[in-house]
Amino acid sequence: MSEPTSSLPIAVPEQARRVGFRLQRGDRLFVRILLAVALSMLCAGALIAISGHDPIAAFVALVTGAVGSPHQIGAALNRTTPYLLAGGGVAMCFRAGIINIGAEGQIAIGGMGTAAVALAWPSELAGVAAVAALLGGAAAGAVWAGVATAIHLGRRVHEVLATLLLNFVALLLVQQVLAGPLGEFGAGFLQSPLLPPEAWLPRIPHFNAHVGFLIATVAAAALSFTLWRMRFGFALRVAGNSRPAATYAGFALPLLTWRVMLLAGALAGLAGGIEVLGLHRRLIEGFSLGFGFKAVTVALLGALEPLAIVPAALFVGLLEAGSLSMQRQIGVPSALVVVIEGLTMLFVLAATVRRL
Amino acid sequence: MPELLEMRGIVRCFGALRANDGIDLDVRAGQIVGLLGENGSGKSTLMKVLFGMLSCDSGKIIFRGRELSGHRPRDAIAAGIAMIHQHFMLVDAMTVLENVMLGWPAAGRVLRRAEMADRIRQASRRFGLDLDPSARVGDLPLGRKQRVEILKAILREADLLILDEPTSNLAPTEVAELLKILRSLRAEGKGIIFISHKLPEVLELCDDVVVLRDGRVTGHTPAAGASRARLAEMMVGRDITAPHAPLPRTPGQVRLALRNVIASGLPSLSFEVRGGEILGVAGVDGNGQIELAEMLTGLRRAESGTILLDGVDVTRAPVAARVRAGMAYMPADRSSTALVRNMSVAENLMLRDSDRSPYVRGALLARQPLIAKARELMMEYDIRAPGPGALVARLSGGNQQKIVVARELDRAPAVLVAHQAAWGLDPGATRFVLDRVIALRDAGAAVLYISSELEEVLAISDWIAVMTDGRFAGLVSRAEVDRGQIGLWMSGRAA
Secondary structure (H helix, E strand, O other), rough: OOOOOOOOOOOOOOOOOOOOOOOOOHHHHHHHHHHHHHHHHHHHHHHHHHHHHHHHHHHHHHHHHHOHHHHHHHHHHHHHHHHHHHHHHHHHHHOOOOOOOOOOHHHHHHHHHHHHHHHHHHHHHHHHHHHHHHHHHHHHHHHHHHHHHHHHHOOOOOOOHHHHHHHHHHHHHHHHHOOOOOOOOOOOOOOOOOOHHHHOOEEEEEOOOEOOOHHHHHHHHHHHHHHEEEEHHHHHHHHHOEEEEEEOOOOOHHHHHHHHHHHHHHHHHHHHHHHHHHHHHHOOOOOOOOOOHHHHHHHHOOOOOOOOOHHHHHHHHHHHHHHHHHHHHHHOOOHHHHHHHHHHHHHHHHOOOOOO | OOOEEEEEEEEEEEEEEEEEEEEEEEEEOEEEEEEEEEOOOOHHHHHHHHHHOOOOOEEEEEEEEEOOOOHHHHHHHHHHHHEEEEOOOOOOOOHHHHHHHHHHHHOOOOOOHHHHHHHHHHHHHHHHOOOOOOOOHOOOOOOHHHHHHHHHHEEEEOOEEEOOOOOOOOHHHHHHHHHHHHHHHHHHEEEEEEEEEHHHHHHHHHHHEEEEEOOEEEEEEEEOOOOOHHHHHHHHOOOOOOOOOOOOOOOOOOOEEEEEEEOOEEEEEEEEOOOOOOEEEEOOOOOOHEEEEEHHOOOOOOOOEEEEEOOOOOOOHHHHHHHHHHHEOOOHHHHHHHHHOOEEEEHHHOOOOOOEEEEEEOOOOHHHHHHHHHHHHHHOOOOOOOOOOHHHHHHHHOHHHHHHHHHHHHOOOEEEEEEEEEEOOHHHHHHHHHHHHHHHHOOEEEEEEEEEOOOHHEEEEEEOEEEOEEEEEEEEEHHHHHHHHHHHHOOOOOO
16 A cells, blocks of 8 residues: 555645645555556557567657657647546546546537537627637536436436436437538538638647647646635545545535536536537547547546646557557557557556555 | 353453453253343354354353364354344345355255245244245345344254344334244254343343343343343443532523424434533434434434524524534544545544635635644644644544544534544543533533443433433433433333
C-alpha cells in the first residue's frame, strides 16, 4: 500500500501557507501508475516482437507519428480533447461514488445538439454561433445525463445500468436524426450537411489543432479547483468515501447526484460538440464511437485527479494518433494500440485497486 | 444420560481482554442448556471456540468422548455440531431443497433431488417444521428461514445444536413454534445450547441455565425453580459500586421533547429531556437504539408524532437544519458515519459545519481559517495527530472519537445525542469523552446518552431509561436506581 496522505489541500502541514493541491492517495500512486504504463508497453513490445517486427522501430514510428511534426502534434491534441473533457466529468462522478459510464451516449447527444444549434442559428448572430452551438451541445449532453439520473433516482435503477443502456439509445437516436431532420439528402452516408463556417472552431496556426484542447485543459483545471477548493467538491469527496457520512454531514445525496451527473453530462456533451465543430464540421454517424468508454479508462488512468487526467488523456491521444504511421512504416497493425490501451487499463487497475 | 459435550477451563484472550476466563460448560444428550449474558460477556466467543471459528488459549473440549482441539468449523460439523447463526447462511434465490443440499457431500455428486425432497418432507413432519422442499427461501418469513437452518442440522445428523439468539428477530407466535420444535428435538436426544438474554424464554425452555459475565461463569442452576431476579442479578452484577449521588441542581427548561413519535422499529415514544440533564438509555443492542438516535437527528424519518427542539418542531427538518437548530450527534458507527477515514483531521472537523464560517467563504473552502480552526480544536480537545492534514484512518480510536467530540461540542449544541460514545475506547479516552459530555450538560444542554454498557449509563446519567423492543421499558431517576429491576427490564418485557 502506498502511504496515504491527506486529501486536504495542505501543501506544508506545519505552515499551511502554500497554495497547491495534494493528491488523495499520495504521489506513490502515480509512480505505480507509471510503472503500470511501462509494463503494458513492455508487453506490447513483446507482442510486436512475436509478430516478427522490431519493437524499437515500431515504437519510434509510433512516437514520430504522434509528435513528429507540428501537424501531427495538432492531430494528436485533437484526438486527446474528447477524452480529456469527458474523462474529467467521469472522474467527478467516480469521486462522488457514482459510476457513470454514460459518457459515450452523452458525447453523441452533445454532438447532435451542437449540430442542431449550428444549423438553426440565425445568421445575423453569426458572431457567437460557435459558442451557442457548444453551449447547445453541453446542454444536450446534460439532458441525456439527466435522463439517466432521473431513472436512477426515481426508479432506483442502478446508475451503471441506467447510464450504460442509454448509450445505445443515444447512438440509435443520433442515427435516426441523421436519417431524418438533420440528415443531408443524397449523401450516401448518415451525416448532416456541412455546418456554417462561422460555427467552426478556430484552429491554432501551424498545428492544425482546433482550440478544443485549450478548452479541455481549462476545464480540467476548473474541475480540480472545484474538487479541492469548493464546498461542492468537498461534498463530492465525502459522499464518494462514505455515503452514511455524507448523509450525517447533511449533504442531500440526490441533489449531489443531480449536480455531478449534469456536470459530467455537460462536459461530455461539450466534448461531442467540439468534435463536431472542430474536426468534422458536420454530424456524422458514429463520430464518437468508443470515446465515452475510453473516457472511463482515462479517468482511472489519471487516478480521478482532474489535472492528472491531462497527461492520461494525452497518453491515449498520442498513442492513437501515432498508430497509423506505425502501421504504415513498420506494418504493425494499428489495432495493436487498442491492445496497449487494454493492457494499460488492466495493469493500472491491478496497481491501484483499493484495498479496503 | 451421558455427557455429550464437556468444555473445561476455556480461556480465550483478545490482547489484554480475557473474553473467556476459565469457562466450564456441560451439555448432555436430550438437554437444553440456556446460555445467558449481556453483550460482551463472552457467550459468542465461547461458542466460536466450540465451533472452531476461534482457537482457545487453554482448556479442553470433549465432544462425544473425543477431544476436539485445533479444529475448524468443517471438523465441528463433521463431528456433529451445528451452529445456527443469528444471520442465516441461506441463499435466498434457491429453494429449500437446494439450500439443504448446498455444500453437503452426502447430497451426492449427481444430485438426488427426489430422494432429498423425501427426506426433507419426513423430517419436516417429524419435527413439525412445516417446510415445503420446493419453496423459494427468499419467499419464506424469518421464522421459516430459521427452520431451514434447523432442518439442515437435523439432516446432517448433528447431535448438538447451537442457537445464537434465535428469537431476537422472531414474532411471538414464531417464537412459540420454535420452542415447540426445540422441545421435540430434545425428545429425540439432541443436545441444544440456547443463547439468549431474554429471561422468560430461557426459563420456559431450558433444563439448565449458565450465566456468563466478564468471561466467567457467574451462575449455573437448573431452570426449574430459578428466580428471574436472581438470574438478572447474576447477569448484570450487583457487586459494582453504586452510582454517585446526583448533584443537587435545578433542572432547566425542556430542550428536547418527543410526543408519540412513531418510526420503523419504534412503536411509540414520548419523553422529555431538560437542559442540564442527561437521560441515559440502557438496554441490549438492537432494541431500537440506532433507530432512536437516527430518528432524532434526522437520518431516519419519523412516521408520525412530534419532535421539539427548544420548543421548535423539527420532526420534518433535514439533517443540516437540525444541526443548525442545535442538535449534535455522536453516532455509534464511528468508522463510516461519524468520520470519513480517508480524509484529513481538518476535513473531518468541518464535516457537519461546511456551510458556515469559518470553514467556507461563499462556495469556496476558506483554507487558512479552516486549518487555523482545526489547530485550535486539536489543541483544545487534545487530538493527537501529526497535523490537521493527517488522515483520520491513521489515528487511534480514542483520537478519532475526540474529533467527533470536538466537532459536535464546539457548536455549543442545545441537545446532544450520543450513541455508544465510549465504545471500544481505553479508560483514559472514555474518561475524556464522559467528562466532556458532563461538562456540556453542566453548561445547560440536554443530553441523550445511549449505551449498552450499563455501568457507563449509571455513572453519567441523571435519568435512566431501559430500551426494549423500541420502547422504554422503564424510566427512573438516578436516586431510585434498582439494579435488579434494570436487569429485568433489559431482559424482556416482563417487569
